[in-house]
Amino acid sequence: MAASGAVPPPPKYWVLRYEYVADILERRGPYREAHLRGAQAKLATGQLVCAGATGTPPDGGLFLFKDISQEDVEAFVTADPYFKNGLITSYKISNYAVAVAVCGCKTDTLFGTKELKTV
Template sequence: MTKYIMWGTYCEDVLEKRAPYRQAHLDGLAKQKESGVLITIGPTKDLTKVFGIYEADNEDTVRQLVENDPYWQNGIWTEYSIKEWIQAF
């Protein structure tokens, strides 16, 4: 399968705004991790960006996962891009 990276941006005041959606967000990520499609994901230390690595059949699968996430649906993630990634090591 192909690996993809996702870079996204968080909204202003992310810590306060994410609270109502956090558990659903984490539960969804846990299911993705368990299924093997999500390799890793997390915020930058300054909480302005999110970075994820996925392994999927195609980019559309990754886009669906991102866009079905409560953080995307509720404006916690404000934009994102996905690129196919070649893991050299």
């Protein structure tokens, strides 16, 4: 808690959505290890909460970032080997207001920040 007794602001979350090329499974091989290393690096800093592919077969990816600027998420995209090598056809960065969470994530409520407990 801040010295003034004020409740600190809730964490800022961002969702990053990728749309992949149709033949992602055939084309990602040379870039996948570096793509995953980039995600692991953000995970290690605590700025990436989770990430993974969407669809079966994969047609996109989804990343949940926390306590990071939108510009830093944009920089993550432009540094991603999938982006650099044309495997991402489009992406979207959206702010995300957490309403319900587990694992000690903090949620924004009408009355400040509340830590949820798992049962």
